[in-house]
Amino acid sequence: MKYWLMKTEPEMYSIDNLKEDKRGSWDGVRNYQARNFMMEMQKGDLVLFYHSNTKTIGVVGIAKVIKESYPDHTAYDKKNEHFDPKSKKENPTWYMVDVEFVKKFKNTVTLEEIKNNKKLKDMKIVQKGNRLSVTPVSKKEFQTIVEMSQ
DNA sequence: GCCAACGTTGGC
DNA sequence: GCCAACGTTGGC
Numbered sequence: 001m002k003y004w005l006m007k008t009e010p011e012m013y014s015i016d017n018l019k020e021d022k023r024g025s026w027d028g029v030r031n032y033q034a035r036n037f038m039m040e041m042q043k044g045d046l047v048l049f050y051h052s053n054t055k056t057i058g059v060v061g062i063a064k065v066i067k068e069s070y071p072d073h074t075a076y077d078k079k080n081e082h083f084d085p086k087s088k089k090e091n092p093t094w095y096m097v098d099v100e101f102v103k104k105f106k107n108t109v110t111l112e113e114i115k116n117n118k119k120l121k122d123m124k125i126v127q128k129g130n131r132l133s134v135t136p137v138s139k140k141e142f143q144t145i146v147e148m149s150q
Numbered sequence: 151g152c153c154a155a156c157g158t159t160g161g162c
Numbered sequence: 163g164c165c166a167a168c169g170t171t172g173g174c
Contacts, residue, residue, distance in 0.1 A: 007160090031169080053160055111161080129167040131159045 003142040004041065005048040005059070005125065006099075007133045015049050015061045018101045023066060027074045027096040028082040034134040038097050039069045047099055048137060048145055050125065051108075058110035059145050067098035105149035119144050 006026065008014070018024050029035055045065040051057060071092035075084040087093035114120050124135040137145075 009160090033169095057161075129160095131168060133159090 002040070002042065002045045003048070003137040003139060004037065004045060004065075005050055005123070005135050005137050006063070007050045007052045007125075009053045010051045011054070014051065015101075015104050018049070018061075018063060018099070019104060021101070023098060023100045025096050025098050027072050029072070029096065029133060030075075030082060030084065030094060031133065034132055035095055037132075037134045037136060038095055040136075041065045041068060041097050043068055046102070046142065048142065056108055056110060058108045058112075058114065059105070059149070060108050061104040062102040062146075063099040064102050065097055066100045069095040069097050072096040107149050109145050109148045113148060114145070117144065117148070 010016075013024070026038070029038060043065055047063040047065065048059045049061045049063050050059050071089070072082075072087075072094040074080040074082045074096075075087035075092070075094045076089060077083055082094075084093060111125065114123060115126050120126060120141055123137065123141055124130045124132060
């Protein structure tokens with residue numbers, strides 16, 4: 001089993017939205033590296049749910065992959081903000097996965113706390129200038145984050 | 151295939 | 163709202 005971190009802006013879609021919906025499709029990813037990571041995801045993989053671009057930045061909870069990558073249909077929809085004319089149904093450019101709500105942390109593990117933890121210095125989100133919305137996380141890093149949330 | 155211009159992301 | 167750091171685009 002693998003572990004991941006996925007970023008979202010809570011104004012757009014927060015952990016509370018996922019909790020309410022129980023499950024959600026992670027569509028709209030239009031970055032090749034992030035897409036490639038999504039295509040590696042397997043059913044049962046766990047995801048650190050990260051809030052960016054907000055007051056309290058950090059990991060707010062856990063989600064689980066329940067459907068492995070499949071073509072992102074929002075790329076074909078002209079009215080969708082993520083429409084991409086280059087993505088063809090015969091040969092899709094973009095993919096998405098489905099995730100399920102697992103838990104919301106009692107305490108958000110903030111970016112500041114992550115930065116201050118030497119064990120987490122290799123995480124992509126603490127390295128400067130990283131803008132990837134989907135990144136792999138090691139088992140150790142995942143467990144450390146979970147411990148920090150308690 | 152290079153690279154300048156432009157757009158986006160995301161922390162502050 | 164600013165701006166640094168990237169990714170993407172398009173002219174040559």
